[in-house]
Amino acid sequence: MSSSRVGFRFFANSRTAFKNIRQNGSKGFRFQSSEATAAGAEQTTFQKLWNSPVGVKTVHFWAPVMKWSLVIAGISDMTRPAEKLSLTQNLALTATGAIWTRWCFIIKPRNVLLATVNFFLGCTGLVQVTRILLWRRSQEGGSTAAAAKHLAEETTESAKSVAESVENKVKSQ
Structure with a gap:
């Protein structure tokens, strides 16, 4: 097929590549042979990144890249007044960051990129929670106990509303 359209050329070339893989007796559709992994020292830096278990062609790379948008949104919330921030949302971001940072070091393959983004997500959430609590404490006469009481009441009300909606x-069903 000698089409000048890129999509058709890509399709024709990939179809030929898949036929060659099947004819050579390979199991499934693998883009990397065992010889390529054995010759790891001969690979360029880009090839090592591409063929890595947490490389560019895996979800282990793209999930953290996309999750940076949450960190950026949290940092941009630093300019917002504390009374307009959601305490429950920022508590959830803090907990998510802490839990997943730990989990990233347990799972195989170990994903340091995901651990990094989760660490910063937790830090951003913690800063926002601190800002909210300090603002509430200043509004309620400077009492930490009053701010904690208000937090407990808000959490209880939120849980009750979720239970009622469920x-x-x-x-109704």
Whole structure:
């Protein structure tokens, strides 16, 4: 097929590549042979990154890249007044960052890029939670106990509203 359109050329070339893989007795569609991994010293830096278990062609690379948008959004919230920030949302971001940072060092392959983004996500959430609590404490006369009481009341109200909405959904079915 000698089309000048890029999509058709790509399709024709990839179809030929898949035929060659099948004819050579390879199991499944692998783009990398065992000889290529054995010759790791001969690979360029780009090839090592491409063929890495956490490389560019895997979700282990793209998930952290996309998650940086949450960190950037948290940093941009630093310019917003503390009274307009959501405490529950920032608590969730802090917890997510802390939990997933630890988990990234447990899973195989170990994903340092994902651990880094989760660490910064947790730090950003923690800074925002601190800003919210300090603002609430200043509004309630400087009492830390009053701010904690208000936090407990807000969390209880939020949990009750979620439970009620679930009950209403179950009853309506």
